[in-house]
Amino acid sequence: MDRSLNLLDEALGLDNGDSNPSETRLLLLIEDCVETSAYFVLHHLIKRSLSPHSSALVVFVAFAQPFSHYDRILRKMGCNLVVQRDNKRFLFLDMLTLECPGEPQMEMVKKLAKVDFLICMEKSRKLWRLEPGASLVMIDDISLMEVAANGSSNHVLDFLHYCQTLTTEFGCSLVFLNHKDIYSSMERPTLILQMEYLAEVIIRAEPLATGLAADVHGQLTVMNKGICDGPRTLQTKMCNFHFRIKENCVEYFYPGSRT
Amino acid sequence: MPHYLLENQSRREDPNARNSRVESIVSAANLCTAPSSRCGRKHCCCHGCNRRLGRVVSLATFQLHPLLRSLDSSMDQMEQSLFRPEYQISTVTPLTPILLWKILGGGFSLGSLVMVMEDTEAPHHMLLLRNFMSQGLVHNQPLLYASPSREPRAFLGTLPNPILSKDDKSREHDIEQEKGLRIAWQYRKYFGEHQQNFEGQKDGKPEYCNDFDLRKPLERHFLSGQHIDCISLQGSQNLATFRDCCSAFLAQLPRFDGNITSAGRITIQSFCAPQCEYSNMEWEMLSFIRSLKSMVRSSNTVALITFPPSLVSPSIAKRWQHLADTLLSVRAIPDEDKELANLLTGYQDMVGLLNVHKVARLNTQVPVILEATTFSMKLKKRRSLVLECLNQAPIDGSSGSSYGTSGSCSGSSKTGRLDF
Incomplete structure (x- = not known):
């Protein structure tokens, strides 16, 4: 694998490929803003989870883009989502085109969650004989889920708590994307504060303070709250690096390490 | 949006807000506002600035060759001549309409x-x-x-x-007329002319x-x-x-x-x-x-x-x-x-x-x-x-150093290009 790709994986604590899956179980929050979007982190995680070396199952709840969008991007990265979907390793829940007049969409999310999530995950796990903890639930993105819930952040929080029980019950990882700048002008942004509190890893994508350049697209700050550094010691690890997004990969590098 | 906020403030005639708005517009237009010591070619991450650098340096070099031959080619004199107003004018980029x-x-x-x-x-x-x-x-x-x-x-x-x-003819006529104004703005006109010809002939359709x-x-x-x-x-x-x-x-x-x-x-x-x-x-x-x-x-x-x-x-x-x-x-x-x-x-x-x-x-x-x-x-x-x-206006040599940014870009970069 490209060495530069590993900078994000290292920061996430995922660099050790043969580690016990239960150790990599985490709740990951990705935050971005209008100027710099962090969708590429989602793509990276999908590709990583669906790589031939991994046996993970990915459940993707898409509020932002249709399936074709993700499929074309991942295809350029060398991952065929259609094949993975047919093999039941990639479960795509298209919430963008789902319209149900008269019924709040959040109710449908809940129903979907209870029916699809669990049944599909169980089926797929049996099919693939997966170990517990080898599945990944991704939501793109939480702010649109709020729109689907008609602005009721309590409903969204309930759902997130429900998802969190999945992590303990089924041992899967959760990845949420949200837009940080939406909440910056709010007095009490309960939703984002609770999400940040629950998350074990927070990835924040921001533009460079000096403005965008053609060769640096922004910077990532990865805050890993639960790094086990030796026996019984926990510490928060912060990493900051720049990135450049390409069609088939993303280059990560430390500031100043490029001429 | 920050621009909106700044706009509203400036309508209340707050001088600080106006200054910051000017800064924001300049930075948004990718015009480099850094002083010469900081805006070296290596450290300037502004792409627009880099592009201009190439153009500025090439023009300055072309103009400077006869001058340098007649003068003692010490670096100090080169710097002085690069900062003369007529060379700073050449930093203006073409003003062709963009679609x-x-x-x-x-x-x-x-x-x-x-x-x-x-x-x-x-x-x-x-x-x-x-x-x-x-x-x-x-x-x-x-x-x-x-x-x-x-x-x-x-x-x-x-x-x-x-x-x-058929109205395009009148447009061409305007361009012809403007060509007459080959004083301080001549470089801009030359660039504009070339670029428009290039665009017009594309595909021939x-x-x-x-x-x-x-x-x-x-x-x-x-x-x-x-x-x-x-x-x-x-x-x-x-x-x-x-x-x-x-x-x-x-x-x-x-x-x-x-x-x-x-x-x-x-x-x-x-x-x-x-x-x-x-x-x-x-x-x-x-x-x-x-x-x-x-x-x-x-x-x-x-x-x-x-x-x-x-x-x-x-x-x-x-x-x-x-x-x-x-x-x-x-x-x-x-x-x-x-x-x-x-x-x-x-x-x-x-x-x-x-x-x-x-x-x-x-x-x-x-x-x-x-x-x-x-x-x-x-x-x-x-x-x-x-x-x-957006284009920065040419600076007359007597004005302060605060707006002399494009000149300073060329000044800081010229040592690499003008190698004698």
Whole structure:
């Protein structure tokens, strides 16, 4: 694998490929803003989870883009989502085109969650004989889920708590994307504060303070709250690096390490 | 948006705010404002600056050779001569009009949602809106137009007429005339000439109609016999009926029928205007935009929505911006702003500024990084809208060092290029 790709994986604590899956179980929050979007982190995680070396199952709840969008991007990265979907390793829940007049969409999310999530995950796990903890639930993105819930952040929080029980019950990882700048002008942004509190890893994508350049697209700050550094010691690890997004990969590098 | 905040502050004549606004405009235009010691070629991350550097240095080198031969070629003298006003003038880039579709990387992507943030105190968004609608009608594309006015169909009478090819002759005539002005601006003219020739000869085919005469109303035959839906948003209490209208309109334009000429346009003017009864239902509006986005994505359509962001709460306005595939904003510029007038070339002709915040990235993850994100909107001969890159005005040698930035860029970089 490209060495530069590993900078994000290292920061996430995922660099050790043969580690016990239960150790990599985490709740990951990705935050971005209008100027710099962090969708590429989602793509990276999908590709990583669906790589031939991994046996993970990915459940993707898409509020932002249709399936074709993700499929074309991942295809350029060398991952065929259609094949993975047919093999039941990639479960795509298209919430963008789902319209149900008269019924709040959040109710449908809940129903979907209870029916699809669990049944599909169980089926797929049996099919693939997966170990517990080898599945990944991704939501793109939480702010649109709020729109689907008609602005009721309590409903969204309930759902997130429900998802969190999945992590303990089924041992899967959760990845949420949200837009940080939406909440910056709010007095009490309960939703984002609770999400940040629950998350074990927070990835924040921001533009460079000096403005965008053609060769640096922004910077990532990865805050890993639960790094086990030796026996019984926990510490928060912060990493900051720049990135450049390409069609088939993303280059990560430390500031100043490029001429 | 910061620009909006700064704009509002400056209207209250706060000198600090005005200074910071000048800074923000300059930085948005990718003009480097760093002093010479900091703006070396290696450390300047501003792409626009780097581009200019190449051009500046080459011109300066060309001019300096005879000068240097006659002088002692010590580095100090080279520096002095580079800072002479006549060389600083050469930092001005060509002032050729830029087309919006070129800025956006080839046009509005089919299936994308374009949002324009209005200036609440000026109607500049209407210029974009009218051009967008006229362009569709001229090319026989179905149009859905929704506005908060009682009689939206009346607005069609104000759409501009395309400038026909015979009018191009007059444009060429103007260029010929301007060629006579080969004084301080000569470099700019040479560049402009070359670039225009290059663009005009591309493919040898007439290009997509982009030039519209704002003084002439759109000819009647463009309006008759076309599929045009006009909807007034004023009376509707909720957005369900409007959503149904959009969905019926989009049903005629399926995405995958292989017929690209059947592209449609949806234009919604001032979506959250207070005269609409739903304007206090922020989440319903968001939900509508989200469903419109999903409908548009699966059809051969581009939707353009203009909205005044100050009329919704800041966090909701941010959500709107996130929903947009392509995000633009327009701002008026005050008539008499001496600092801006000194700073920007052609300030007198500008009517406003256009900011490109986001360019649609459908089916790709690579962001579009523009060389400049702020463009000036000008009305050429008071009839057609043109966009131009912002340009720093030439600096006379006696002025302070604060605006002598382009000169300093060339000064700091010249040691590498002028190797004697």
